Amino acid sequence: MIDMSFLQAFATAQSDAEFARAAAGFTLLQIYDTVRTNGLTSFQLDAIRKVEHELASMDAAPSVRTALEAMICALPFWESGGPVRVGRQATYSALLMYGQALGSEGEWPIAESVFALAGMDAELDGETWLTANARLLMGRAARMCADWDTARIAYRRAAQLGREAGDFSIVFRAQIGEANILWSRGDLRTARLRLTSIAKRAKQSCPSVVPRITLALAGVANTAGEYEQAITLAFGILDTLDDDELKYQTLVDLASFLTDYGLPSVASTALRVVQRTAPDRHVRRHATLNLFFLAAHHEDAATFDALHAALADEGLTARQKAQYALFTAQGCRRLGRLSEARAAAEQAIRIAKQYQHFQLVFEAEAELRDILLTHESASTTMPWRSRRRESTGVGASDDVTPNPSAVSIALDSVSPGIRRVVDSLESMAADSELVMSGAQ
Amino acid sequence: MRYIVFLAPQAMGCVYSALEGYGAVDSMPDVQRLIAALALPHDDCVVLDPALLTADNAQAIVANLAQFPRPVVAFSSVSTAALDSIVILAQRTPARFLFRGIANERSALARALLLPPDAELCAALLSRIDAHMELLPPAIRERVLSMFRVGDGPHSPDALSAAVSLTRRSVDRHLADAGFVSARRLVEAAHLTSAYRAITRSHIPFHAIASLLGYKTPRTMDAQFTLLLDTTSGKLRARPLHVAEAADVLALRLTERKPHQKSGASHAAAEDMKPSLTLINGRSRPRHVRLRTSGEPVSKP
Numbered sequence: 176m177i178d179m180s181f182l183q184a185f186a187t188a189q190s191d192a193e194f195a196r197a198a199a200g201f202t203l204l205q206i207y208d209t210v211r212t213n214g215l216t217s218f219q220l221d222a223i224r225k226v227e228h229e230l231a232s233m234d235a236a237p238s239v240r241t242a243l244e245a246m247i248c249a250l251p252f253w254e255s256g257g258p259v260r261v262g263r264q265a266t267y268s269a270l271l272m273y274g275q276a277l278g279s280e281g282e283w284p285i286a287e288s289v290f291a292l293a294g295m296d297a298e299l300d301g302e303t304w305l306t307a308n309a310r311l312l313m314g315r316a317a318r319m320c321a322d323w324d325t326a327r328i329a330y331r332r333a334a335q336l337g338r339e340a341g342d343f344s345i346v347f348r349a350q351i352g353e354a355n356i357l358w359s360r361g362d363l364r365t366a367r368l369r370l371t372s373i374a375k376r377a378k379q380s381c382p383s384v385v386p387r388i389t390l391a392l393a394g395v396a397n398t399a400g401e402y403e404q405a406i407t408l409a410f411g412i413l414d415t416l417d418d419d420e421l422k423y424q425t426l427v428d429l430a431s432f433l434t435d436y437g438l439p440s441v442a443s444t445a446l447r448v449v450q451r452t453a454p455d456r457h458v459r460r461h462a463t464l465n466l467f468f469l470a471a472h473h474e475d476a477a478t479f480d481a482l483h484a485a486l487a488d489e490g491l492t493a494r495q496k497a498q499y500a501l502f503t504a505q506g507c508r509r510l511g512r513l514s515e516a517r518a519a520a521e522q523a524i525r526i527a528k529q530y531q532h533f534q535l536v537f538e539a540e541a542e543l544r545d546i547l548l549t550h551e552s553a554s555t556t557m558p559w560r561s562r563r564r565e566s567t568g569v570g571a572s573d574d575v576t577p578n579p580s581a582v583s584i585a586l587d588s589v590s591p592g593i594r595r596v597v598d599s600l601e602s603m604a605a606d607s608e609l610v611m612s613g614a615q
Numbered sequence: 616m617r618y619i620v621f622l623a624p625q626a627m628g629c630v631y632s633a634l635e636g637y638g639a640v641d642s643m644p645d646v647q648r649l650i651a652a653l654a655l656p657h658d659d660c661v662v663l664d665p666a667l668l669t670a671d672n673a674q675a676i677v678a679n680l681a682q683f684p685r686p687v688v689a690f691s692s693v694s695t696a697a698l699d700s701i702v703i704l705a706q707r708t709p710a711r712f713l714f715r716g717i718a719n720e721r722s723a724l725a726r727a728l729l730l731p732p733d734a735e736l737c738a739a740l741l742s743r744i745d746a747h748m749e750l751l752p753p754a755i756r757e758r759v760l761s762m763f764r765v766g767d768g769p770h771s772p773d774a775l776s777a778a779v780s781l782t783r784r785s786v787d788r789h790l791a792d793a794g795f796v797s798a799r800r801l802v803e804a805a806h807l808t809s810a811y812r813a814i815t816r817s818h819i820p821f822h823a824i825a826s827l828l829g830y831k832t833p834r835t836m837d838a839q840f841t842l843l844l845d846t847t848s849g850k851l852r853a854r855p856l857h858v859a860e861a862a863d864v865l866a867l868r869l870t871e872r873k874p875h876q877k878s879g880a881s882h883a884a885a886e887d888m889k890p891s892l893t894l895i896n897g898r899s900r901p902r903h904v905r906l907r908t909s910g911e912p913v914s915k916p
Contacts, residue, residue, distance in 0.1 A: 241716075242716075244694075245692070245693035245694070245716070246693075248693055248694050248695045248697075248698060249693050249698065251695075252698045252701075252702060255698075255702045255705070256701070256702055256705040256706065257705050257706040257757075257761075258757040258758055258760065258761040259705050259712065259761055259765060259768075261698075261701055261702065261705040261712050262698070262702070264712060264714065265693050265698060265701070265712075265714060268693055268714035268716070268717055269693050269714075271717050271718075272693070272716045272717065275716075275717075275718065298777065299777060300777060300778065301769050301774040301775065301776070301777030301778030301779075302774075302778075303769065303770050303771065303774045304723060304770075305717075308717055308718055308719055311718065311719075312718060338829065339770050339771045339773075339774065339829075340770045340829065341726070341770055341806075341827070341828050341829025341830075342719065342722050342723070342726070342829065343722075343826055343829070344719050344721075344722035345719055345722070348719070379822070379832075380822070380825075380826045380831060380832075381826055383721075383722070417632055418721070
């Protein structure tokens with residue numbers, strides 16, 4: 176199984192560690208492929224042990240390491256288990272975990288191919304539930320790669336298989352994914368209609384997915400410029416959630432909606448709660464990057480510098496590295512450090528080009544142009560013309576791309592509903608600070 | 616329903632969340648207590664993490680389960696320690712396995728916990744269809760047996776044929792030769808046996824059971840119950856059938872046709888086949904007979 180996404184990862188690897196991580200995953204997938212085709216032999220067992228040995232000294236994110244270790248554990252049991260074929264189920268589960276871990280590290284093209292492989296093979300073995308999951312995750316990965324057609328096909332198949340497996344959660348999540356494709360592409364009206372109809376059906380047969388639908392509806396409202404509605408919808412589900420992943424996704428999305436509404440300081444409060452309390456490292460890292468974006472546009476130099484230093488030590492994904500450089504450029508320009516801003520913008524362009532994040536290339540080039548203009552304006556003592564829309568921030572959750580730094584509005588002028596949201600978030604932030612200090 | 620749970624503390628939350636308050640949880644502090652609890656003749660559902668068991672523990676659990684059968688859900692991460700015990704449990708018990716760390720694991724856990732198969736009903740049913748099962752090729756027989764015993768497995772005739780690495784047509788033919796009505800009916804019967812316990816021995820709402828089984832409404836579920844058991848879920852909860860009686864009716868519904876002497880496409884699993892556009896009751900469609908979109912003739916030929 177030679178997959179283009181892996182070859183691309185090898186070609187664009189920036190460090191030995193990055194190359195080794197991709198190579199370990201690729202080798203394990205090759206071993207999996209031969210075990211599936213020819214059965215398990217001593218050669219494959221030796222190869223698995225070698226990868227295990229390499230993995231011990233490898234610099235990999237905890238989730239990726241756990242998933243690769245799970246594959247190493249599961250492959251020797253491929254044919255074990257009797258009629259239930261539990262060895263195969265374990266291997267497919269490990270493959271899905273690996274894909275999920277790659278996704279959380281931002282390596283969506285590789286994740287997509289892993290999900291595609293797991294889905295195809297699990298379907299051939301009649302593992303309907305695992306196949307449905309694989310197709311659902313593949314739909315998401317394809318959507319993250321802006322591969323809309325593949326995403327739609329994967330979601331449709333996931334819905335069919337989910338129905339067959341009797342899992343309405345998969346069915347509705349696939350339908351939400353399909354609606355998300357619609358609003359990602361700008362068809363807000365159809366997306367809203369679709370989501371409303373899904374919500375109506377989900378309330379009857381699978382109430383646990385209703386918060387996800389509400390969050391998607393909030394995203395649509397935000398994109399349509401109905402910020403207050405977006406904030407109210409997202410905040411409304413916060414208390415009902417017992418799923419950690421969705422809770423933090425909601426908080427990050429809420430922060431994005433608040434930024435767009437014009438309350439960046441409140442958005443920072445929400446993000447700080449995530450940064451302090453989220454159990455997953457990648458969620459905390461994402462929140463920190465969002466905070467850095469807000470600091471670059473709204474906060475003082477001390478906060479900006481502190482977050483800049485905190486993120487410098489983080490293991491960022493390629494996309495996040497490009498965003499980090501871009502936000503550094505934006506913050507430095509705002510604070511008048513033009514030479515630093517220029518270097519950062521050039522770095523953002525280089526990284527974004529290398530990893531083919533073209534939207535970021537475009538934004539970084541626009542930023543570089545602005546830096547040069549500012550430089551010229553400064554030399555001719557012309558005042559800098561502020562713009563409402565400066566750049567696209569970090570995707571709050573993967574489903575929401577926040578608008579840029581909006582014009583801030585005063586807290587006194589917001590409606591009572593929004594005021595209540597602000598008060599609750601401040602109380603949550605105070606609680607999370609207490610938890611942090613208690614833990615320390 | 617009562618659950619004997621032996622899991623790591625972080626997994627306990629998942630169990631409580633999946634149960635949504637239906638059922639009492641009895642948490643075991645150590646493996647010795649678990650083994651002792653399994654040596655008693657109750658039919659509580661057992662939820663355990665195989666990673667916390669040694670091979671000897673797993674063997675002891677297998678021995679106790681053989682003596683007092685009950686549903687088992689193994690909920691674990693993928694690790695070598697877990698897989699060593701998992702293989703022992705998979706080969707010798709009707710355990711259902713769920714691996715942690717996958718999206719939607721909560722819904723799968725909810726189905727495993729809330730719809731554990733009724734061991735008594737399964738045993739009674741399988742003893743009644745034993746003669747038919749013997750006529751099946753080993754691969755299909757094993758798979759169908761595990762479908763009933765584990766309460767999970769192929770959820771459709773297509774998935775069943777994929778699981779046994781045969782074409783759908785071959786599976787249909789083998790089932791027809793063994794005297795089964797259809798693969799679809801076997802799959803539905805496995806659904807029923809996994810819901811039987813929840814219907815007769817719990818207060819889980821019918822719409823929740825229907826949803827967990829993949830039926831859009833309780834009414835759709837009741838239609839299947841009526842087809843297979845001559846009763847609805849509401850009547851069954853109000854007046855549970857005796858297990859032997861339920862097994863008799865179910866066995867009859869699964870094998871209403873006699874084994875065929877000859878196998879052929881026209882005989883195989885008529886219920887599963889879509890209405891043919893060219894055949895009506897196995898005969899060629901006369902040119903003058905028009906068909907509805909459903910495939911039925913407008914008038915009798």
